Amino acid sequence: MDTEVLVVGAGPTGMTLANELLTAGVSTVLVDRLARRSELSKAGGVQSRTLEVLDQRGLLEPLLATGDHPVTTGHFAGVPLPHSSDRHRLPWRSVPQVVIEGFFEEHLGARGLHVRRDHELVGLAQDGTGVTATFAGGTSLRARYLVAADGAHSTVRSLLGAAFPGEPGTLTIIAADVRLDGADPSASHTWNEDGYWAALFPLGTDAEGRPLRRLVLGGPGQSLPRETPVTEDDIRTGLNTVFGTKVHLLELRYARRITNASRQAERYRHGRVFLAGDAAHVHLPLGAQGMNTGMQDAFNLGWKLAAAVRGWAPANLLDTYHAERHPAGAAVLRNVRAQSLLMDWAGTRDPEVLAAREIFTSLAQLPDVQNHLGDLMSGMAIRYPMRDPAPGGTSHPLLGLPVPDLDLGGVRVHELLRAGRGVLLDPADAYGEVAAAWSDRVVLAGRGAAIEPLLIRPDGYVCWAPPAPLEPALHHWFGEPL
Template identity: 45%
Template sequence: MNVQVTGVIVVGAGGAGLTLATELALVGVPAVVLDRLPGRNLQSRAGAIQPRTAEMLALRGLLDDALGRSIDYRLVGGHFAGLPVPLDYAAWDTRYPHPVLLPQDQLEAVLEDRLTELGGQVLREHRLTGMQQDADGVTVTATAPGGELSLRGRYLVACDGAHSSVRKIIGADFPGEAATVRMGTADLLLTGDVDDSSSGHISSRIHTSPQGHFAMITPLANGLHKLIFSGPQTMLAERDAPVTPAEVREVLRATHGGALDVAEIRYSSRFSNASRQLEHYRHGRVFFAGDSAHIHSPAGGQGLNLGVQDAFNLGWKLAAVLRGDAGEELLDTYQSERHPVAARVLALTRAQGVIMGPQRDGGLGELRDVLTDLLRLPEANRYMAGVMAGLDLCLPSPDAEAHPLLGLRMPDLDLLLDDGERIRFSDLTRSGRGVLLDLGDTPLAAAAPWSDRVTHVRARVEAAGTGAEAVLVRPDGYVCWAGGAGLTETLTRWFGPVRTRG
């Protein structure tokens, strides 16, 4: 059997897998995506992207396409546990201060279109059947429409979901908490008066019953609505059991009386509040990202965003190593930077599950009231908005006395270039390279040896600045140096040593 050779094998063509493959293709690193399905999953599934994900799409020039595919309905803010206080994302100085109602299938369409433009490929109906790794790479076998495929890459990234085949082949433990709540989701046509003109805050869309039913309805395109639901019947259903009109009708009757009924179910699936996370995101030459690395309740709408941001973090690092710009030690930062982020999300979703649970004796209602009052305080609201939107992330730094901007996301500043052109910072990041933004009066010369990996731009900030005369920004949009000493050391750490010319 002939063995096809590539740089990176990506298993799974969901949000994380497509993001990763696109990041690699952007800088010329070959990757092949394997997916077991015959085509893209057309169910909406995750329904929105958070502000930080919107910012990261803007870094690559993908956001306009995503916004063009979004639902024409503006959510007024984020939420924590469905409590009736919108989280104010504007307090985090972002151009995208509200969730974007973008079904997952549409985000995947944006990513796959870009991947195709860049010459990448998704091999559909390719089911992984075997995998072996050695000191130099990973070899996989997969069943395909034309027979069996053998593929070898330097690395493999598992983005194949909660029931990851790669995770099972490796035998990696997936510790955590088993499901206590089973739910369903459906893209459907409804009859009756569906109110899509409410405040746009999620709490206005959550309906419950004393018998334990739960329903949340949000608009989709073409007259469809997305229903997330649970109830006594759903709690007993097997994971692979089809969602039936009778099951949905029972939930709607309990939560909306006779006001709504189901006319047609287009797509449906089931999920739970199981909460699990791999202890190690790397096993030799195999990495895990997205739901293959962590699963949790969808409370708060962070799952898709978490996986896409995993891929943005890992993609440029894999590319740097494969191009010979950086050593293997760069890949270790994926674990140290992304594992704590997912651990916090798991904790937050478990907490929200308790708060959103059915009312019982024991003060749960009073706890909701207390938390609602706390979220009305500007500082508490800003804190939780940053957490839920991914805007507050600060990457670990060994320097306790570092500049306050170090480790934070780079603001998308309005810039005036030396030639008079006005741009945004995100216009400088389309190529997937690092950016040295030089804002001082004296040009920096230290970055010249890294000009093949880092874009050096002199500019002035149009409005409020960074508080530093220069900043070095990684390809994923995080500041890794902000003025002062240590620029050469930082360039070497993140972008590799200077190449000797022979």
């Protein structure tokens, strides 16, 4: 083997996965077909759950130190979802994708992993022991596992012949990184009476400290072939149509046309090859859910691949990647479809759609509805289907959910997860003898703290709680003991 894991694609998903594997001590090669890192800010926001996991790996503070990344308000179908300070520990942040990629590439490089660029994949073969990837020019790499993080038009997925069902794109809209004059800083989505609309989101500031915005423009007659270049005149015309003479374009950084295609791979695992990020699911870019869902794919898969490489992965652990992340991806596709309908993405001004949006907007003012939608959009609503061997089948309310950041008396849970191992909270020292055999994989903590016992996976999800017996859960998630 040239490496244990080969990751194809050095976007946020691929770099997150590479970092997870490095944290677990797994040899990793990260390749990308581009000769240099893209400067396109394809996404602009980091959700609460992604921020939590970055914090669990000690990456959040250094990421936020890269520039001005303000707290931002989420939305559902253009209806703002105010941040509630007591609901999620870490509110959404405006961090452009280009910043995330630059941060990860520097971080990985400092740890000795440098992206191998200008590597265009042209061939793929796997057998019972590994995967062989062939690149343009005739070079090849052999790995025990391969992960496709190579985007919506994934070469890996094509070479596998993997089914990618869904709906093709039926229209396009414009997305651009711009500097504007006259735009209301608090504005997000604006419609005019003819169905033309604009969405504005903060992207921090440029090198001179000037505010940058992500601008999205759509409406009737705006849909052109995806390959059609976007000009400054297109941007100015769109701004004038929606805002009149109030908002002016100062600088166009980049622009592209995006489609409303909605597809999801039937299977995320194909033997020793795994699909993650946009290679596994594509949809309209609403709420930066594509980037965040891809990074969450990586957090879920990384520790499981590490367990397989190290030889202690229990039976079917790698299969839980599809079992857990496919439903999560499907849920994102559903909420995006609902949002695109309520937003009247195509600018039809259909009276039935407008009536539904009016009622939805009223409902979205209710705190319970805001909380539900906020959890949905922030990634906090995901509950993995955990095996619960408790007597009577009663599930603990935290089972399958992210662990709260509990205070253990001088240390918090997220700090204990930085080594990429599992954590057993045992305040009464009742389970130490049972857990001792898994001490190379599970950290024992919380003695004397005012908490309840919990077993936490390396990705921060609760996978056991009393009154269920602990030992079956340790076997199920952490394999055979020492």
